[in-house]
Amino acid sequence: MAGEIDEIKARVDVVDLISEYIRLKQSGTNWKGLCPFHNEKSPSFMVSRDKQIWHCFGCSEGGDIFTFIQKIEGVEFAESLKILAQRAGVKLQNQNPESISQKNSLVDICSLAASFWHKILLDSPKAQIARDYLNKRGVTNETIVDFKLGYAPDSWDVTSNFLDSKGFKANDIFLAGLTVKKDRGAGFYDRFRDRIMFPIADLHGRVVGFSGRTLKSDESAKYINTPQTDIYNKSLVIYNLNAAKGEIKSKNLAIMVEGQMDVVSTWQAGTKNVVASSGTAMTLEQVQILKRYTNNLAIAFDADLAGQSAAKRGIDIALSQELNVKVIILPTGVKDPDECIKKNPADWFLAIENAKSIMDYYFEQMSINYDLTKPEGKKETAKILLPVINKIGNKIEQEYWLKKLASLLNSSEDVLKEMLTKVRPVGLVTRTVKPAVAQASAKKDRQLMLAENLVALLLKYPQNLAYCVDALGPEFIDQNNIADLYKKLIIYYTTNINSGEKDFVYSDFKQQIGDSALQDLADVLILLAEKDFFDFDDDSVKKEVGNIIHDLKQGFYRQKISELQNQINTAEQLGQKEKVNEF
Numbered sequence: 001m002a003g004e005i006d007e008i009k010a011r012v013d014v015v016d017l018i019s020e021y022i023r024l025k026q027s028g029t030n031w032k033g034l035c036p037f038h039n040e041k042s043p044s045f046m047v048s049r050d051k052q053i054w055h056c057f058g059c060s061e062g063g064d065i066f067t068f069i070q071k072i073e074g075v076e077f078a079e080s081l082k083i084l085a086q087r088a089g090v091k092l093q094n095q096n097p098e099s100i101s102q103k104n105s106l107v108d109i110c111s112l113a114a115s116f117w118h119k120i121l122l123d124s125p126k127a128q129i130a131r132d133y134l135n136k137r138g139v140t141n142e143t144i145v146d147f148k149l150g151y152a153p154d155s156w157d158v159t160s161n162f163l164d165s166k167g168f169k170a171n172d173i174f175l176a177g178l179t180v181k182k183d184r185g186a187g188f189y190d191r192f193r194d195r196i197m198f199p200i201a202d203l204h205g206r207v208v209g210f211s212g213r214t215l216k217s218d219e220s221a222k223y224i225n226t227p228q229t230d231i232y233n234k235s236l237v238i239y240n241l242n243a244a245k246g247e248i249k250s251k252n253l254a255i256m257v258e259g260q261m262d263v264v265s266t267w268q269a270g271t272k273n274v275v276a277s278s279g280t281a282m283t284l285e286q287v288q289i290l291k292r293y294t295n296n297l298a299i300a301f302d303a304d305l306a307g308q309s310a311a312k313r314g315i316d317i318a319l320s321q322e323l324n325v326k327v328i329i330l331p332t333g334v335k336d337p338d339e340c341i342k343k344n345p346a347d348w349f350l351a352i353e354n355a356k357s358i359m360d361y362y363f364e365q366m367s368i369n370y371d372l373t374k375p376e377g378k379k380e381t382a383k384i385l386l387p388v389i390n391k392i393g394n395k396i397e398q399e400y401w402l403k404k405l406a407s408l409l410n411s412s413e414d415v416l417k418e419m420l421t422k423v424r425p426v427g428l429v430t431r432t433v434k435p436a437v438a439q440a441s442a443k444k445d446r447q448l449m450l451a452e453n454l455v456a457l458l459l460k461y462p463q464n465l466a467y468c469v470d471a472l473g474p475e476f477i478d479q480n481n482i483a484d485l486y487k488k489l490i491i492y493y494t495t496n497i498n499s500g501e502k503d504f505v506y507s508d509f510k511q512q513i514g515d516s517a518l519q520d521l522a523d524v525l526i527l528l529a530e531k532d533f534f535d536f537d538d539d540s541v542k543k544e545v546g547n548i549i550h551d552l553k554q555g556f557y558r559q560k561i562s563e564l565q566n567q568i569n570t571a572e573q574l575g576q577k578e579k580v581n582e583f
Contacts, residue, residue, distance in 0.1 A: 004090055005066075005081070011088035014065050015049045020203065020245060021072055022292040028534030030527060036072060036292060037061050046527040055524045057531065062524060073202075079103055083204050102172065106231045109168050109176040110207040114199040116162055117150025121196075127151040129215055130196050137261070138342060143268045146243075147198065152212060154194035177209060177226035192224070198239075198260040200232070205242045208232045211260055223259075235283040238290065239263060239276040245293055247273040253296045255328070255352065256282065256314070257337050262300075265338040269345050271352070282314030287321050298355045300328035300337050315358055322393040326355035359401055362388060363408060378409045382419065390423045447555050451482040452525060453532070454548045458489060459522060460529035461541045462504035465493045472549045476556045485518050485525075 015031050018024060024031040024047060035045040035056040044058035055062030061071060069080035082104055085092050121127045121144065130151040134144065143149075152159060163173050170188055173179050179188035195212030202208050209226035226232050240263045241248075248254045255274045257263060266274045277286065290297065297318055299311055311327075318325045328351045334340045340348045356364070362385060370377035385405055392398040402420065406413040454472075458465055469490055477483040492509050506526070513519050536544065 004085065004092055007090050008081070008084050008088045009052065009065065011090065012065050012084055013049065014052045014054060014068070015047050017065050017084075017087075018047055018054060018068060019249075023249065023294075028530045030530045030534075032531060035059060035061070044531070046531050048523070048527055048530075051523050051526070053523050053527070055527050057528060075103065083206070086206070087204065102175070103230050105168070105172050106176040106229060107206050107208065109163060109173055109178065110199075110209065110231070112163060112166060112168075113159060113176075113178055114148055114150060114197070114207045114210070116159065117152050117197045118148050119150075120153060121149060121151040124151070124153075126153055133196065133215055137265075137338075138268075139264060140268060143264060146267070147240075147264055148207075149264075150197035150199070152190070152192035152195050152197050156189045156193065159190045159192065160188060175229060177229045177232060191226075195224070198264075200226070200237055200239055201242045202231075202237060203242050203245070208237065209234075211239075213261075236285050236289070238286050240267070241275050241289070243267075244273050244275050248275075248290075248293045252294050253298060254290050254294050256290075256297060256299045258300075259336070259338075262337045265341045266348065269341050269348065271348070277314065281311075282317055284317050284321070287314070287317050287323065291321060291323060295322070296324045296326075298326040298328050298352065299358075300330065300351070316388070316391045319358070319388070320391045320393045322397075325358040327358050327361045328352055328355045329361070359388070363404065366408070372409065378411065381405075381409060382411075382416065386416065386420055386423050390420055447477075447552065447559075448479050448482070450548050450552050450555070451477045451479050451486070452528060454545065454552065455482055455486055455489065456525040456529035457533060457541060457545055457548070459506065459526050460533065461536075461538075461545075462497075462506075463538070464542060464545045465489065465497065465504065467542070468545060468549065469493055471546075472552065476552050478556070478559075481518065481521055484515075485513075485521055488513050488518065 015024065018031075018033075022033045022036050022045070024033040025043075027046070029048075029050060031047040031049070032043045033045050033047075034040055034043050035058055037056060038059040040058050045054070045056045047054045053062065053064055054068055063071075065084060066077060066080045069075065069083055070077060073080070073083070075083070082092065121130055134149070139149070160170070160173055160179050163178070164170065170179070174181065174188050178191055180191050181188055192210065192212040194216065195214055198211045198213070199207045200209040200211060209229070209232035211223055211225045213223050214221065225234070228234065239260055244254075251273050253273055255266070255271060257266065257274060257276050259276055263274050263276045275290075299315065315325055315327075328337075330337070330340050330351055331343075331347050334343065334347070337348060340351070366372070366381040366385065370381050372378055372381060382405070385401075389398055389401045389405065392401065402416055403413055405411075406416050409416075454468070454477075458468060474483055474487045474490065477486055489509070492504075492512060496508075497504055506522075510519050510522055513522065533541065533544070
């Protein structure tokens, strides 16, 4: 197992991996970005390609590629191992079945079902009706392969029997969402029958669920979807994001459509930064996932009332998270992007190019639908737009649109501001900060911060070691782990550098530390130095080291004086005059 872990680490670069989840910018020799694990305005999340680690200095989370996957995907180590092994092309050997979680088993079931249905669609005579349907919709064979589309036969048990033959338990097949319990008696029957199957993948491309479209005109449910399972949470999964995330980052724009067929059609036409909400309103979690890749979102939902309603709810959430939202306006009489492309692909690309800011669109609609020369029209416009403005997360942008609304209505801005304070945001979920994060985000003890900065500077700029060792003894640092690391630095300097034997070599120093916890701390402090001091010249570093030493000593003596004063006060209260005189 250790060999496999080392091989995976050798093949999976931490910067490349984390870049698939958040936008990173180079900072010196490292990379930084906004932390995905807590809300922050300024980037405190650092990634080191050299050391293959990451650390957030805002919430104190950190680790390697495995801990990152565990944290961001909410999985145990065994699952992170499997995810990264698949990415690295490493075949895991001799796994203890008891150590493999049920989630992994459910993923295997869904993956095998997708392959089974895909092969049926491509080869089986029974799938001719599905092939004819897709051909009629203009879906090419290449696109069928790209999306691994499939066909679930018109049978009550063909899929479950196939999975059973591969050694999967009936209960696990049910927990993967592929079967339904029989109303009478024991057993299960296939959930998906006579349907074109759209596999739904997570960010790693692992199939976690399905959406099945009926081929029967009289079927009441046009689409049925995998229910909530241990691996499929529709609030967290965005259709096609695994394939589109690179293009979204490249174009700095995500195009959101409503359904899977819209994605398939627009992708086939050449729009590669397209994803879908799978027929539901975007959730807060989905918006936050998209925000890892871009701050720009263009939405093209169906023209019917359900589509408009879903778009409105998703837009409200996107605005609250400070995304720049545009609306893609389809030509009159066209109900969705799929139909638009079938009629004239050029119209689709023109609609993307001419997408309007959602607020401009709202204001334009008010001018069209209401007579703003009359009190009733002004009242309705304010009633509609004020709640939208209230949901804008950025206060400067909110103020801009409030002024524009005052101008549109020829009304007092103060009156609208007063009305805005009475507007209650509806349907938004406030992200709860976990206690551990809240604690880590609290203001750090000044002495600890100074000690961390000092040791970080010495590790990055070791030419200051001689001056620091002479000027500051380890007793002035009372934080145990930082003090221990500082002592290791003093020992290394005294035995290696001061003796003239060799220069400071970080890798050699780290090896001599011995203690793995202190080694990890040293790596984190190197990242801290490269985050805050990467552009310092020699004079600036020397000045900063001198200032920190002065402040550490001053804080140390201030604390000792305070402790002494407390002891004197206690002795006086207890009437211990002799003890007072000793002080």
